[in-house]
Amino acid sequence: KRGVAQLPSPSLLLSPASFSPSATPSQKYGMRGGRGEVVSSFGAVQGPRWTGKGQSSVRVEMLEGGENSLISSYKYMFQRLRDVRDVLTEKIEELGEELRSHFNIEEFSAVSLPVQDSITVLGQVCCDSNGKLNAQSVLLEAGQEQGGRQVPVDLSELKEFSLFPGQVVVMEGMNPSGEKFVATKLYEVSLPVMVVMTCGPYTPSESLTYDPLIDLITIINKDRPDVCILLGPFVDSKHEQIEKNQVTETFETIFKRCVDSIVEGTKGSGCRLVFVPSQRDVHHHYIYPQPPFNLSNLSKDDSAQVTLAPDPCTLLISNVTFGLTSTDILFHMGAEEISCYYPLYPPAEEVNMDYDKFQQFSQMNLTPDILIVPSELRYFIKDVIGCVCVNPGRLTKGQVGGTYGRLLIQPNPVLVEGKRVSPCIAGQVVKI
Numbered sequence: 389k390r391g392v393a394q395l396p397s398p399s400l401l402l403s404p405a406s407f408s409p410s411a412t413p414s415q416k417y418g419m420r421g422g423r424g425e426v427v428s429s430f431g432a433v434q435g436p437r438w439t440g441k442g443q444s445s446v447r448v449e450m451l452e453g454g455e456n457s458l459i460s461s462y463k464y465m466f467q468r469l470r471d472v473r474d475v476l477t478e479k480i481e482e483l484g485e486e487l488r489s490h491f492n493i494e495e496f497s498a499v500s501l502p503v504q505d506s507i508t509v510l511g512q513v514c515c516d517s518n519g520k521l522n523a524q525s526v527l528l529e530a531g532q533e534q535g536g537r538q539v540p541v542d543l544s545e546l547k548e549f550s551l552f553p554g555q556v557v558v559m560e561g562m563n564p565s566g567e568k569f570v571a572t573k574l575y576e577v578s579l580p581v582m583v584v585m586t587c588g589p590y591t592p593s594e595s596l597t598y599d600p601l602i603d604l605i606t607i608i609n610k611d612r613p614d615v616c617i618l619l620g621p622f623v624d625s626k627h628e629q630i631e632k633n634q635v636t637e638t639f640e641t642i643f644k645r646c647v648d649s650i651v652e653g654t655k656g657s658g659c660r661l662v663f664v665p666s667q668r669d670v671h672h673h674y675i676y677p678q679p680p681f682n683l684s685n686l687s688k689d690d691s692a693q694v695t696l697a698p699d700p701c702t703l704l705i706s707n708v709t710f711g712l713t714s715t716d717i718l719f720h721m722g723a724e725e726i727s728c729y730y731p732l733y734p735p736a737e738e739v740n741m742d743y744d745k746f747q748q749f750s751q752m753n754l755t756p757d758i759l760i761v762p763s764e765l766r767y768f769i770k771d772v773i774g775c776v777c778v779n780p781g782r783l784t785k786g787q788v789g790g791t792y793g794r795l796l797i798q799p800n801p802v803l804v805e806g807k808r809v810s811p812c813i814a815g816q817v818v819k820i
Contacts, residue, residue, distance in 0.1 A: 414592035416787040417599060422819050427791060430769040430776065430815035476512065480531040483556040484510040491558065491575050498535040499528050502566030509569065510534060513555040521553055528559065528569060539563065542570045549574050580813055581706050581799055582613040584659075585780050586792040587714060587762035588666065589624040590646070593786045596629055600783045601646065603820055604792065605653040612657045613794065615705055619714040619762055620666030622646050630670055639671035647683060651690050662695045662703065666714040667739065676715060676730060676741050677749045700729035700750055706799030708811045711756035715739060718763040718779065757801065757811050760793075767791050767817040776812040789820040 484496065487510070497507035511528035515521045526541045541559070543549060551557070560573035590601040608616055623639050623646070624630060635642065650661060663681055665672045673679055680696035697703065700713035713729045729750045735741045759777045767781035780793030794816055801811040 413597050413599060414595045414787055417592045417784070417789055420789045420819075423789075425819045426816050427819055428767050428769055428817035430771070430795075430812065477532050477536075480510065480512050480556055481533065484531065484558070487556070487558045487575065493558065496534055496558075498537075499530045499539045499569055500535055500537045500563065500566055502563060504562065504564055506560055506562055506572065508558060508560050510558050511556070513551050513553055513557060514538060515553050516540065521551065526551060528557075540568045542568055545570060545572045546574055580796045581615070581708075582611070583615045583617065583705065583710075583795045583797060584608065584611070584613040584792060585617040585619070585760050585762075585778065585794070587619040587780060587782050588621040588668075589627065589782065589784050590622060591624070591627065592784050592788070593627065596627070596635065596642075598646065598649070600789060600820055601649065602653075603789075604783065605650060607792075607820075608654045608659050609657050611794075613659055615660045615662060616654070617662040617664065617710075617712065617760065618650065619664040619699075619712070619760075620672075621668035621670075621714075622666075623670050625668050625670035643669070643671050643681075644683075644685065647681075647686075651686070651694060655693070659693075660695065661693055662697055664697050664701065664712055664714050665699050667699075674740050675745075676735070676739050677745050698749065702752075702754075702756060706797065708758065708797050708799065708801060709754065709756040711752065711759040713761060716763045718761055718765050757808075758795065758797070767793075769793070769815045769817060771810070774808070774810060776810060776815065778815065778817075780817055783820055791817050791819050793817050 487493070488496065493508055495508075496510040497503075499509040499511055501507065509528065509530065511530045511534070513521070514527040514529050516525045516527050519525065523543050526543060527538045528541050529538045530536055545561070558575040559569070559571045560575070561569055561571040563569045584607075586604060590604075591598055592600070623643050629635060630639070637645075647663070654661065663683075665678050665681055667674055667676060667678060672681065676699070678699040680698045683691075683694065683696060686694060695703075697712065699715060700711070703710040703712065711729070715730060717730055729752055730739070730741070730746070755773075755775050757775065759772075759775050761777060761779055762782065763779045764782070765779065767779050769776065769778050771777075776795075778793050778795070781791035783792060784790045796813040796815070798811045798813055801808055
């Protein structure tokens with residue numbers, strides 16, 4: 389939090405007075421309703437109306453009957469410590485077998501075994517007192533098959549970790565004395581990755597104030613997504629003040645100020661930023677496929693946070709494939725089968741196509757796990773033959789606020805019976 393507080397405010401970098409002589413904040417955008425309201429969700433929605441049948445013919449039953457269902461009261465507060473131990477030991481053994489199979493570990497060693505070599509151990513995280521768990525109070529309690537002892541754990545060799553009492557973990561390390569286990573590696577099951585996607589324009593139509601972009605930066609710092617995909621336009625060629633050249637700085641300077649605001653404003657969030665250009669970006673190459681932005685002014689540290697992608701492109705995020713294009717193919721062609729990123733011929737009048745580069749760079753050689761296709765058409769999230777298609781809408785719609793999208797994905801998708809399981813856990817389209 390201290391690191392974030394020291395950064396300059398994005399609103400200072402995006403000072404509207406420097407862009408236009410009459411950069412008055414948009415009243416309609418500022419007075420918008422439904423901020424943060426979820427307007428679209430990913431899931432099995434069986435029709436447009438959320439109403440029941442009004443009948444009593446629907447059956448409700450327990451999945452497991454008989455002894456496995458809790459259908460009556462029972463006597464409690466009579467459990468024995470030996471029974472508690474047996475339940476916890478069974479949990480350690482069951483989860484341990486799952487972890488051993490998942491990480492291809494041959495066998496677990498006893499955590500209290502005094503050895504100089506590195507060993508892999510299984511156990512349950514405990515605290516050495518009734519206080520709050522911290523890095524100095526961690527104990528690892530082994531299952532009965534591994535000796536059942538509690539041994540203090542030294543976590544100083546781990547770069548990062550997140551533990552809680554009762555957590556079943558697999559650790560790699562050494563225990564030279566047999567009295568303290570020095571952990572050098574913590575095996576972790578992959579956690580969901582949060583991806584935010586947004587598409588310009590990032591200003592209301594009657595003003596060059598970047599208030600929507602500042603609101604987006606605030607959301608990134610609050611929600612701390614792992615990745616944020618930002619699609620253009622950033623300096624919209626269709627904006628009235630851009631068309632009439634009513635600006636006091638060059639288009640390139642305005643764009644660089646936008647990027648600087650996003651990069652500096654989100655440094656403390658740990659978010660990876662992906663910038664994708666649009667043919668509506670007045671400062672960039674007006675061609676399809678479109679090369680990525682050139683941000684030679686970024687520092688080495690900032691460059692590590694930023695990915696510059698072309699339009700279209702296919703990204704791999706935690707081994708999940710994302711197909712991206714900022715060109716409004718949905719609006720241009722309606723509903724057709726898609727086998728490349730822009731299958732329409734002849735292209736729409738506003739698309740300047742280079743067919744030689746199109747053949748080389750714009751083919752969809754595989755079905756992506758997730759396809760992001762922002763459009764002027766209404767936002768949506770849908771599963772289309774195993775591919776989750778997302779139209780996050782645009783961050784502004786005329787003079788009012790628009791929408792952005794967010795997804796939770798499971799890294800490293802697996803195959804079940806030879807079929808790839810969709811890595812998309814959940815998705816939403818949200819009003820800015």
